[in-house]
Amino acid sequence: MANDVWVYIEHKEGEVSPMSYELLGIGKTLANDFGSSVCAFAIGENLDNISKEAFQYGASKVYGIEGGVYKHFRAEAYSKAASFLLDKYKPEVVLFRATTQGTDIAAASAARLGFGLCTDSIGLKVEGGQLKMTRAAFGGNYTVTVVNEKAKPQIVTVRPKAFAMPEKNASASGEVVKESFALSEDELATKFVEFIKSQVTVNLVEADIIVSGGRGVGGEEGFKILKELADTLGGAVGASRAAVDSGWIPYEHQVGQTGKTVKPKIYIACGISGAIQHLAGMRTSDCIVAINKDPDAPIFKNASFGIVGDYKQVVPLLVEKFKAKLNK
Amino acid sequence: MKIAVCIKQVPDTEAEIKWDTQKGVLKRDSIDPITNPFDEFALEEALLTRENYDGEIVAITMGPERSSDVLRNALALTVNEVHRLTDDAFAGSDTYATASVLAAAIKKIGDVDIVFCGKQSTDGNTGVVGAELAAILGFSPLTYVSKIRTIDAANKKIVVERAIEGGTEVIEAKLPAVVSVIKGINEPRLPNLMGIRKAAKMEIPQWNADDLGVDKSKVGSAGSSTKVVEIAVPPPRGAGEILKGEIADVVNTLTDKLIDLKVIK
CATH class of the missing domain: 3.40.50.620 (HUPs)
Known part of the structure; x- marks a missing residue:
């Protein structure tokens, strides 16, 4: 019709x-x-x-x-x-x-x-x-x-x-x-040559759960901690522009205005202050969790749940607790 | 090789943005303008392509007087030629009308082998002008390009990598092509002082609708099928809950709350 x-x-x-x-x-x-x-x-x-x-x-x-x-x-x-x-x-x-x-x-x-x-x-x-x-x-x-x-x-x-x-x-x-x-x-002017599957299977756009890190993560090592939480929850790892530009994690993980726009069911922001450019990429997520040392970080105004604290302390405890409760 | 690069002037996203709510368009005078961040990668890729394969670069922008700044920046970076596309009739163009004007300019430049543009602008965020431009011109559409592997100028061929969901796709295409690039394809250089001084004195040539042979009824507000009817500030997210107390208790509470959402399997 x-x-x-x-x-x-x-x-x-x-x-x-x-x-x-x-x-x-x-x-x-x-x-x-x-x-x-x-x-x-x-x-x-x-x-x-x-x-x-x-x-x-x-x-x-x-x-x-x-x-x-x-x-x-x-x-x-x-x-x-x-x-x-x-x-x-x-x-x-x-x-x-x-x-x-x-x-x-x-x-x-x-x-x-x-x-x-x-x-x-x-x-x-x-x-x-x-x-x-x-x-x-x-x-x-x-x-x-x-x-x-x-x-x-x-x-x-x-x-x-x-x-x-x-x-x-x-x-x-x-x-x-x-x-x-x-x-x-x-x-036709274009020809398919090959598809190279990404080694880090980040499909941020499809992910239901994203654990994301920003400047506050402090380095490459910190993202290993976040990855452990993401793996426990069956989620993907995201990052802010600051973390990507610092070379701690590849661009394909970037969420925000010059990265990807995502809408997961749970978005856990670690060490992310919550600049407008980052919020642009994730503010429509269903549930936002903010973990940040700075109680005045703007991310808290957009979070469903907030924890004022160091992610290095909080995230491993979350992994432990989730594993216990989910029998993993 | 003849290389064209499309550059857009956008408001600095740090700045406060004002709308003309009657017309549904942006009050561009009220904000500090910058070169669209993605177009900086396009411009750099044009410069690298010229260095590797010879040729000349023509940079174009569509916009009012003040958008000459983005072309001056391109001149300071040593592009060979610039044109500002401007006409009262262009105002209010949607993506298709914009792509039509850009396509007319590419045709007027003539014999263009590659058109570079950024993946999207940071103001409109539509991310479709490159693909529309390729369809209108009948050029090979190469979007989300993360790397140019090789260009064979003699045989008019290009091989690129595209960053798509889950990995990288390699495509071989005939030239001419429209190549829209993503962040990270290169590291844009900054103009040097001499370049900036030289560019400051240069005339920025203009092309209007008549110069481009564009039908005025098919561009601008008149020629755009999409129209903004309402602008709103999105409702703030509900005030969140800061979990307070001993860290072990807080973590316990949070895990309960998240498990209750029934998302975690």
Whole structure:
């Protein structure tokens, strides 16, 4: 239907995580408001598994374009295929996760269709038949609400974890619509060479728990203490810009304005003062714990729980206590 | 090789920011402007590329008179040519309208092999202009680039590393390409005093909508499909609880509270 809400399902060579389906939840809410349906769409070499799972997470229809040329994600190929699909079916709204893949394909598809888009939304609602998208601007000091009046479809990227995961219903199924969009290697300017998996498996954006360190951590050694807590909790290690710039930990761990924006369920900030630039990257976390020696550190104003103390003393005790209570 | 680099002037995020809430745009006059931090990496990568592979660098920015400063900084760092894209008709451009103006300038410069830009700006934070620019120009889109491995200028090829979730992706692409870079790809140099003095005296050439052959109805507020309808200060987080007492008790309390959230498995 013309006013359907579409959700892009991202994958890597056919590999998906449940998080790939998270936007089907908010997609369904929006579709109800529009009086339409939520549909999934995907592009890849083989989409059988994705189609099956998309129905289980709430999609009423799945649109797909398959072909060997789509084995690896390439913004160029995927956005050509996506804009063909979106132009043909003209849904009302298309949601992408604000990951590197989601952002690349959303931006290029919007440009091919000749529209602007709204990125990294943290709030979505329909008012008077119009979609209103809220996002953070200027380091999270402000939120701006944006409408995309002339665009059809309205393309939106959504901050991962901003909305609840939809329930999975193993018996759900639906109609798969397969379109073809032939593209030859000769028409493409980019070629996948290889993927080098990170040795430190930091996926901050997906992590439910992040233990993060700042200037107060004092050095590389200190991050080993934080890692122990992160490992105990099954979380990832984050860092402030000060810690990264001091060379204590690689940039891929950086949270904040010039790093990653994260929204874990628990964010434990150790030795982080809480500068605006850092808060910009983590202030929407569900629960923030601050551990800092300085009782006046601004981080405490943003924390759900605070401990005034030295992380070197507090964190090992936390590890010990968690291990005892969680039987680890 | 012909290298273009897109630079944006942004408000210093340390500074207080004022909005024109009627128009939904930023009162840019009220804040100290700086070069977008990510664009400093783009500019440095352009300089390194010129050093390694020869060529010339043309830096462009889109903005009012005061944004000449970011081009002067680029001149002080010895870029060969600069252009400020400015026209009343550009005001209020969204990402697509902005990318369209930048694309028109890249076409006017002509024969550009690589366009460098930062991964995102620290004010709008959209992080999509590079990808849009590549799509509009039909250049190879290379985003989130953490390293340039090689450039083969004769055969018009480039190999880059992209920092994506969970690791590094290596991509080979045909030139021309748009390369958007992340922090850490290099260490931006500072201009020297002589460079700054020389740049201070230089004229900053301007290109307006007519110079660029841009349809005024397709840029600026008129040509932008997205529109800001509301600006708000986010509600403060609920006042937190400082856990006080003996350290062992505090740790005990905190672990209980966190386990109660049912997030830790």
